[in-house]
Amino acid sequence: MTSLYALVDCNSFYCSCERVFNPALNHRPVVVLSNNDGCVIARTNEAKELGIPMGEPYFKIRNLVESGQVHAFSSNYELYGDMSDRVMETLARFTPNIEVYSIDESFLDLGDFYGRDIFEYASEIKRTVGKWTGIPVSIGVAPTKALAKVANKLAKKSRKANGVLVLTNPYHLQKALEATKIEDVWGIGGQYARFLRKRGINTAYDFTQLSENWVRQHMTVVGVRLLKELRGESCLELEEVTPPKKGICTSRSFGKKVNSFDELQEATASYAAKCARKLRQQKSCANLITVFAHTNSFSENEPQYYGSKTIALPVATSSDIELIHYADIALKAIYRDGYWYKKSGVIVTGIIPEDNIQLGLLDTVDREKHARLMGVIDGMTDRFGRGKVKVATQGLDNSWQLRSDYLSPCYTTRIGEIQTVYVR
DNA sequence: TCTGGGGTCCTAGGACCC
DNA sequence: TCTGGGGTCCTAGGACCC
Numbered sequence: 001m002t003s004l005y006a007l008v009d010c011n012s013f014y015c016s017c018e019r020v021f022n023p024a025l026n027h028r029p030v031v032v033l034s035n036n037d038g039c040v041i042a043r044t045n046e047a048k049e050l051g052i053p054m055g056e057p058y059f060k061i062r063n064l065v066e067s068g069q070v071h072a073f074s075s076n077y078e079l080y081g082d083m084s085d086r087v088m089e090t091l092a093r094f095t096p097n098i099e100v101y102s103i104d105e106s107f108l109d110l111g112d113f114y115g116r117d118i119f120e121y122a123s124e125i126k127r128t129v130g131k132w133t134g135i136p137v138s139i140g141v142a143p144t145k146a147l148a149k150v151a152n153k154l155a156k157k158s159r160k161a162n163g164v165l166v167l168t169n170p171y172h173l174q175k176a177l178e179a180t181k182i183e184d185v186w187g188i189g190g191q192y193a194r195f196l197r198k199r200g201i202n203t204a205y206d207f208t209q210l211s212e213n214w215v216r217q218h219m220t221v222v223g224v225r226l227l228k229e230l231r232g233e234s235c236l237e238l239e240e241v242t243p244p245k246k247g248i249c250t251s252r253s254f255g256k257k258v259n260s261f262d263e264l265q266e267a268t269a270s271y272a273a274k275c276a277r278k279l280r281q282q283k284s285c286a287n288l289i290t291v292f293a294h295t296n297s298f299s300e301n302e303p304q305y306y307g308s309k310t311i312a313l314p315v316a317t318s319s320d321i322e323l324i325h326y327a328d329i330a331l332k333a334i335y336r337d338g339y340w341y342k343k344s345g346v347i348v349t350g351i352i353p354e355d356n357i358q359l360g361l362l363d364t365v366d367r368e369k370h371a372r373l374m375g376v377i378d379g380m381t382d383r384f385g386r387g388k389v390k391v392a393t394q395g396l397d398n399s400w401q402l403r404s405d406y407l408s409p410c411y412t413t414r415i416g417e418i419q420t421v422y423v424r
Numbered sequence: 425t426c427t428g429g430g431g432t433c434c435t436a437g438g439a440c441c442c
Numbered sequence: 443t444c445t446g447g448g449g450t451c452c453t454a455g456g457a458c459c460c
Contacts, residue, residue: 034428041428041460059426075428102460189458220434222458249430298427345429 003234004141004168006108006122007148008091008129010084011136011156011163013104014042017083018073020134021411029070033058036253037074037405074407082412086133094125099238107145109238122164142167145236146229149186150176150204177205177230187226192219204230244282244351250274251345257296258341264293265331269393271346272327273320277381279348280374285316285357287350289323291330296342307334316350316357319370320391323348328393 010016014032019025029046033039040047040056047070052061064070084103092098097109113121122139129137140151147167154176155165167173183193185204195218201207208230215223225235250271258264268291279286292308309330317323327346 036428037426039427055427057427062426105460187458191457220457222434245431247431251429253428296427343428 002111002114003143004110004114004118005143005145005148005234005238006110006125006139006141007101007145007152008106008108008125008137008139009152009156010087010104011138012042012044013084013135014073014075014080015044015047016135017076017080018408019044020083021408025071029064030073031061031070032073032075033406034075036255037072038253041075072406074405076408076410078410079408079412083133083135087129087135087137090129090132091125093128094121097238097240099240100242107148107238110141118168119164119166122166126163136163138163140165140167142173143232144229144234145238146186146226147173147176147232150180150230153184154179173232174205177208178203180204182207185226185230187222192223244284244353245278246351247347247349248275248278248286248351249345249347250278251292251343251347253343254341259339261335261337264335264341264344265328266394267344268293268327268331268346269324269391271344272323273390273394275346275348276318276320276323276374277378279318279351280354280378283354284351285318285354286323286348287313287316287352288348289313289326289330290347290349291327291334291344292347293331293334293341293344295339299340299342302340303338305336305339307336309333312350315359315365315367316352317365317367317370318354319365319367319374321370321373322365324391324393 012030015030018030018032027046028044029050029052030044031040031047031052032042034041037058039058040052040054040061043052043054050064050070052064052070058072061070061072065072080103087104088098088100088106091106091108095108095110095112097111099107101107108125110118110121118141122141126137126139129135138152138156140148140153140155141164142148142151151165151167155161155163158165165176167176180203182188182196182202182204183190185207188196188207196202196207201210208227210227212224212227215227219226228235252267252271254267258267272289275286275289288310290308290310292306294306295302295304297304311326311330313322313326323346331344
């Protein structure tokens with residue numbers, strides 16, 4: 001039985017989401033910006049053709065936007081998350097064996113479909129997703145996940161493929177590997193690409209000709225796995241159930257420069273609460289909390305500071321109130337007067353299932369009461385949206401928050417505004 | 425003036441134990 | 443030249459992903 005994987009990848013996903021609700025933007029250059037409208041994180045083909053690179057700082061393309069040549073959106077993750085769910089639900093109609101790999105990509109195990117007309121089946125998947133969600137996708141099919149990635153990339157690039165490429169024939173596989181630049185291989189980043197190019201390894205095909213020992217020596221077992229995958233030996237299985245996260249991080253750059261402790265405190269409390277909610281959503285608790293804050297490293301003329309502090313919690317928790325409390329202690333330990341802070345964040349680690357908590361002997365927290373309160377907060381957040389119910393430390397003003405000047409409405413999830421409610 | 429955010433895995437080296 | 447040997451656990455750092 002031969003393995004067969006499809007990689008379904010949404011084209012310019014964030015931009016495509018915006019286009020679904022703005023069809024006039026079809027065939028026009030569109031970009032989506034990162035938080036704070038900092039840099040470009042998604043581009044349509046038309047925007048790529050204008051020479052806008054990935055990660056380009058916004059100020060460098062501002063004139064293109066202001067002169068109307070490019071349409072820019074602030075990122076709207078609520079919208080993209082909801083559209084992603086729709087795409088993934090559609091894909092799940094075609095096979096139960098699906099791994100949601102990222103917000104815009106899924107692997108499908110098509111092993112059971114061997115011998116059928118795979119190209120026609122993949123084409124039908126592409127048509128159906130387009131019809132039901134409005135999102136264009138590209139599909140690559142091959143015997144391993146790494147080769148499906150190769151196929152997907154070519155499916156996107158080649159006009160002839162028109163968005164669907166099946167690579168099962170050995171001759172076609174070799175041609176595809178020869179046509180794939182080493183830096184375009186899944187798992188080869190900038191460092192390894194430079195290292196390999198220096199040694200004359202310029203394509204994915206060159207890489208497959210290396211010896212296992214050499215690859216292990218220079219690229220660890222991760223490299224060996226990739227080598228085997230590209231040679232057609234499947235080593236990476238489909239991960240159908242998402243394992244709980246081992247670390248959860250909430251951090252942001254500020255929309256403006258911040259130097260007061262109070263503003264940093266409000267931001268940190270909000271990040272701690274966000275981490276707590278993410279923990280509850282995956283039914284976990286954390287044993288450790290880290291708070292960091294730093295200045296803008298791009299401002300070379302300003303004094304620089306990076307502070308970080310980790311605190312071991314007495315008992316693992318997912319409570320807003322507790323995490324905000326310890327985040328505050330950590331922040332007080334690292335805060336230094338006289339710096340312009342640009343970014344701060346909260347990371348929770350030492351994550352365990354919530355039904356596996358070791359209670360402390362000296363524990364004085366009423367955990368049941370906390371759990372009930374958090375349940376109420378989560379319920380209200382689900383109904384009324386983020387930030388409508390919160391612990392008072394998170395603040396009322398929030399002038400430190402994100403800048404997003406070009407935000408589209410949350411077309412799919414917004415249910416109307418209500419007054420913010422505070423919990424003390 | 426303006427440069428994202430959130431994850432994963434692997435390895436090496438130190439602490440500690442018997 | 444030669445310092446016991448062999449585990450485990452933890453952390454920091456480096457690579458990668460979208």
